[in-house]
Amino acid sequence: MKTLLITGINGFLGSNLAKAFIGEYNIVGLEYSLENLFRLKDYNFKIYSTDQGIPEKLFSDQKVDIIIHTATIYGRKNEGLEVIANSNLFLPFELLDKAIDYQCSAFINTDTVLDRFVNEYSLTKRQFQEWLYFRRNDIKVINMKLEHFYGPEASVSNFISSMITRLKLNEPSIDLTLGEQQRDFVFIDDVVSAYRTVLKQINHLKDPYTDFQVSTQNPVTIRYLIETLKELTGSVSHLNFGAIPYRENELMHSDTDNSALIQLGWRPLYTIEEGLKVTSNNL
Numbered sequence: 001m002k003t004l005l006i007t008g009i010n011g012f013l014g015s016n017l018a019k020a021f022i023g024e025y026n027i028v029g030l031e032y033s034l035e036n037l038f039r040l041k042d043y044n045f046k047i048y049s050t051d052q053g054i055p056e057k058l059f060s061d062q063k064v065d066i067i068i069h070t071a072t073i074y075g076r077k078n079e080g081l082e083v084i085a086n087s088n089l090f091l092p093f094e095l096l097d098k099a100i101d102y103q104c105s106a107f108i109n110t111d112t113v114l115d116r117f118v119n120e121y122s123l124t125k126r127q128f129q130e131w132l133y134f135r136r137n138d139i140k141v142i143n144m145k146l147e148h149f150y151g152p153e154a155s156v157s158n159f160i161s162s163m164i165t166r167l168k169l170n171e172p173s174i175d176l177t178l179g180e181q182q183r184d185f186v187f188i189d190d191v192v193s194a195y196r197t198v199l200k201q202i203n204h205l206k207d208p209y210t211d212f213q214v215s216t217q218n219p220v221t222i223r224y225l226i227e228t229l230k231e232l233t234g235s236v237s238h239l240n241f242g243a244i245p246y247r248e249n250e251l252m253h254s255d256t257d258n259s260a261l262i263q264l265g266w267r268p269l270y271t272i273e274e275g276l277k278v279t280s281n282n283l
Helices: 012-020 056-061 081-101 120-134 159-168 188-204 222-233 259-264 272-281
Strands: 003-007 026-031 046-049 064-069 106-112 140-146 148-150 173-176 185-187 209-214 238-241
Touching (some): 012 188, 056 081, 064 081, 064 188, 106 120, 140 188, 148 188, 148 272, 159 173, 159 272, 188 259
Parallel strands (some): 003 026
């Protein structure tokens, strides 16, 4: 059985991947802190801490075959640039070095579709992606560019989870942008199945670096999303569209192409309405 290292294993995506691949892989994890691993309280994964950097012991103890890198900091809690850069660039760069030194067969990176200059998060993610491409001849790289993903157990800072909570609380008025931005939202089960598809086909990927865009190809406007959530929650909150200006370099239309994943055999199963209903019912 191959060993799969998942960074950010207690995160929303990392924990779902770990639980989904039990029995298929020997799962080990990386987290900054080993306290309050609340998403994994019923599981017994071997997890190492990165509070002092990427531990050499992890790679001396484990024969890591494949790394799935999901750990990230978005900056939603007003973390400083140093913290964001350390989480999204410097620690992953150290991890990449060790993956190469210890001859891991593949590095699967979790990337964003956001423009590099939207914020510190997107800039640091793009910089690491460029390093991955630069070092593609040292290790096989698969770069998973994720659209906005959501579902039950997502962080309260997740846009959809946050909106559901506010709507269920019937906040008197919720300030929003005009909501004309089009986004492609992917339910968590479909995201997990995309990673599974790539893992199953990884030996057939001949290029040293491959990009996959994880999307449904059915974008909706933010306004439609929020109005759908209001209907699902039965909220009486007033939606104040236009109260917040668009941010600089706002992505107005998410132009994605999931054909490479489709060719591997992946299919997203959840419509936005189905995914939002499941999420709303379980928050």
